[in-house]
Amino acid sequence: MKRFAALAGATLFALMTAGCNQIANTHDADVQAIKDVETQWNQDYVAKDLDKLVGHYADDAVLMAPGEAATVGKDAIRNALKQMVSDPTMSLKFQATKVDTSSSGDMGYSYGTYTLTLTDPQSKQLINDHGNYVTVYRKGADGTWKAVSDIASSAVPPPAPAPVPAAKKH
Numbered sequence: 001m002k003r004f005a006a007l008a009g010a011t012l013f014a015l016m017t018a019g020c021n022q023i024a025n026t027h028d029a030d031v032q033a034i035k036d037v038e039t040q041w042n043q044d045y046v047a048k049d050l051d052k053l054v055g056h057y058a059d060d061a062v063l064m065a066p067g068e069a070a071t072v073g074k075d076a077i078r079n080a081l082k083q084m085v086s087d088p089t090m091s092l093k094f095q096a097t098k099v100d101t102s103s104s105g106d107m108g109y110s111y112g113t114y115t116l117t118l119t120d121p122q123s124k125q126l127i128n129d130h131g132n133y134v135t136v137y138r139k140g141a142d143g144t145w146k147a148v149s150d151i152a153s154s155a156v157p158p159p160a161p162a163p164v165p166a167a168k169k170h
Helices: 002-047 050-052 074-086
Strands: 057-066 091-101 107-119 126-139 145-154
Touching: 002 050, 002 091, 002 107, 002 145, 050 074, 050 145, 057 074
Parallel strands: 057 145
Antiparallel strands: 091 107, 107 126, 126 145
16 A cells, blocks of 8 residues: 555656646747747738737737827727838837746747837828837737737937927017
């Protein structure tokens, strides 16, 4: 009986260790999967493919862009990106500095730098922006990684406010 208990204990330990190793072994593949998502996402920006761009977001995602209110939900993100990709001068490129995932393998993140060129809708002047980003990903039941939080922080100072006209003397 003692042998059976020892054998059962050893078997349980081996199964638990194998389970932990299986989670640990998916880490590198999960990190690579997120890197692959970001490579494709950059290509989708070059192609200005709105459906593919929106497809990188979870239904409940939030997008936070410099100078803009938070955009919540896939439909709102679609509307925000639609205007952006309709700009013929628009160019967005981002490069991760770090990509990592949780030990459970269901959440991940990346952060890095971006460059963005757009036309200012009011002044019609070109805007050249650059800065940093953080994207949080969630792994779906189908194994795909979708952005749940996408945040950009511009390193370009905002323009100075227009000077206040001097008061006229009577």
